[in-house]
Amino acid sequence: MMGLRAWWSRLEEVRERAGKVLSMNKRNLHYIYTRNQRKHFPLADDKLLAKEVLGKAGVSMPRTHRIYSYFYELRTLESDLSAYEDFVIKPAQGSGGNGIIVIVGRQGDDWVGISGKIYTAFDLRKHISDIIFGIYSFDLGDRAIIESRIVQHAEMSELSPLGLADVRVIMCDERPVMSMTRVPTKQSDGKANLHQGALGIAIDIASGVTTDARFLGQPVEKHPDTGIALLGRTLPYWSEVIELAERAAQAVPLKYLGVDISISPDGPLLLEINVRPGLEIQNVNGRGMLPVLEEITANGEVRDEE
Amino acid sequence: MSNQRSVRTRRGAYVALLALMVLAPMAVAGYKLYALDYPLAGLIPAPSYTVEVNMQVDGHGEDIRIQTYLPKTDARQSVDNEESSTGVFVSSIHSDSLNREVSWNAENVAGQQSLRYAYSVRAHHVRYEIPEGIPIPESYSPALAPFLADEPGIHRDDPQIARALDSIVPAENRTVLDVLTRIHRHLQDNIANRNFSGYTDSLTALKLGEASCNGKSRLFVAMARKLNIPARLIGGFVMEQGSKRTSHQWVEVYVNGHWVPFDTINDHFAEIPANYLTLYYGDQALFKHTANVNFQYMFKTSKQLVPQRDAQDALSQSALNITNLYAHFERVGISQNLLKILLMLPLGALVTVVFRNVVGLETFGTFLPALIAAAARETGLLWGIVGFLGIVLVSAVIRRGLDWMQLLHSPKMAIVLTTVVIVMMATTVGGVQLGLFELAHVTLFPIAILAITAERVALMEAEQGAMKVARITLMTLVVIAACYAVMDSIFMQSLVLAFPELLLVVVALNLWLGKWIGIRVMEFMRFRRLILESAK
Structure with missing residues (x-):
């Protein structure tokens, strides 16, 4: 029999635990609205603008080979692209990974996509036209970016053989709050999106060691497709990853951010920044992030008064 | 330091605005109630009964006479909307100080004949x-x-x-x-x-x-x-x-x-x-009729809530009265009905806000559920929902097809909207043909609402997939039903019509909700492991 006192202490415990979880309302009101001004949102939404600003601040990113803004520029497409062995085509203002084509090599006159699909010059010209038309950005007019393809660090490939894993670091007032890596699975169809079935692996910020993993909301210890152990690994270049995230956060006037990073054999590269980073990272880490956030902002206030 | 001052100024402005939005309408409402004697009880909708008496006789060529008593309006009960269809019978009503006796007469009646007499009654306990x-x-x-x-x-x-x-x-x-x-x-x-x-x-x-x-x-x-x-x-x-x-x-x-x-x-x-209807005084028979005509009768009663019109009329007598205010709208052809919809929209939006920010349901847009609920006034909730689902389905299917053809966004949306309009018109024609007149009113869904719904659905389906659209549609339906319940409540309508200043209280509630940072119910579910599982 559970006594009234036990119920009460249980209730207190639940209240205390709930108090550690960052909720949507609190995230919006206390972190996004107060730290990210709406006029600065294009920095995150427009990848070319982000590249310009972050590149100037010395943040490493995939190299931009070319930008196509007008249809007439496509006349030389075939010879332009022949200069590169592999590359990625993406819309500057796309969302949710739509409109991205990853080319890994050539086959005669054609190109080979990462899934093995063959693209003719006509296919690529059509795709880039669509991007410029605004098919992927719900707006009239966009620009297509051709950039270098990121090759993963071997240790990351071992962890994530089905596609590019990204490391998400939540940054508040230029300091790291919580991090995870998102690993594509068969279930997620090669996408690094947790809601679509990607694997989420929590990483200890201080050490870069994987501490926890979740697949479709359930805790796991092994990769659901390859069976390799997920926990207790140290990610390569971890201190550089955090450094890169900090440099990116310092470079933009957005002070509550999700910074997405990929780890190449030569070091981390920034993929993109997100002004409304999701809350699921708390479930992946098995703890709420409010205590860390409050510590950071409390320190910030002390600094303000000095 | 200047940052801190601006924080304090903003908080002060917030508190002041919140206080104003609560106190000002309370003061105006209080003034109306106490100084102007607004009848508050008159705002609560009263039950009204519609009574229908159906009578039937079989004639064999004889003259037939049927007599009964009709209710009178007195201090306790008020009777109106009397209507009758008496077929071959001619009515004559005889009233004295207590009773109203009607007699229906017909000569040489052959075959089955029926009479119907209906009226609506409001009575007090x-x-x-x-x-x-x-x-x-x-x-x-x-x-x-x-x-x-x-x-x-x-x-x-x-x-x-x-x-x-x-x-x-x-x-x-x-x-x-x-x-x-x-x-x-x-x-x-x-x-x-x-x-x-x-x-x-x-x-x-x-x-x-x-x-x-x-x-x-x-x-x-x-x-x-x-x-x-x-x-x-x-x-x-x-x-x-x-x-x-x-x-x-x-x-x-x-x-x-x-x-x-x-x-x-x-x-x-x-x-x-309150549900006793007085028909006659004295030791009388309710029905008297010619013998051997197989006289049958049946009372059919339905109950509905109606605003107390006399109380609302009484309001027009006082200063600061609302009916004068609303007369301005009537002068330009805006009916009180439309005005009521307009006044109820903020309440619907408030309901939506509660569902979105406190419960954590996602809906198509912030105002869409309230708008759909307002549109559903014409069709009733059920057909309103059917109409809404129809729009969602048609938009999603058409968008799919057009996407496959790879069209630009705006022309694509224009085609989606056109299709929705055509489908709505076809629904109305079909509804009339099948005798489903409520369904036929689907066309009255304001076109702006159609446009917003169609576009949101199409966008969301493209960005987040059909499953997401299905889930949000379901959640939107829940919120539409809740909005409808609030917006269609006669009590709420009477209250807001009599005290439109209460809309400021709605603003105050939104101000408060705008600062509410609690965990939404759905988030509680989402993070239940973090919240409920003990660290033991």
């Missing part, structure tokens, strides 16, 4: 306090003589009545309250209720110790008259949703200048419920 200690008067004005007399069926002068009374009421110090209480209790407790449909006179009821309403009422009247208290029979009908043939009788006793009602079947002492 009435309860009387009979003061203690009033002795039974020695004499009354001559006008009351008929209500003290012996008459067929009411055996005032029969010795058995006197003998029965001897055992019920004391011989000395009789007061009106005491004897009426004793008679009422005796009839209620010692004479059993029986569901006879036939006629029972007072002596039969007394002898059998059981009776239906008419027997008990006659016995009550006989006993009261014997004790020199004027009393009369009332014939009427208990209004309850549904169809029935049973009418009802109760009594009224003359006390201190008032006719006070008693019902010893349903134990109403000196009171009468």
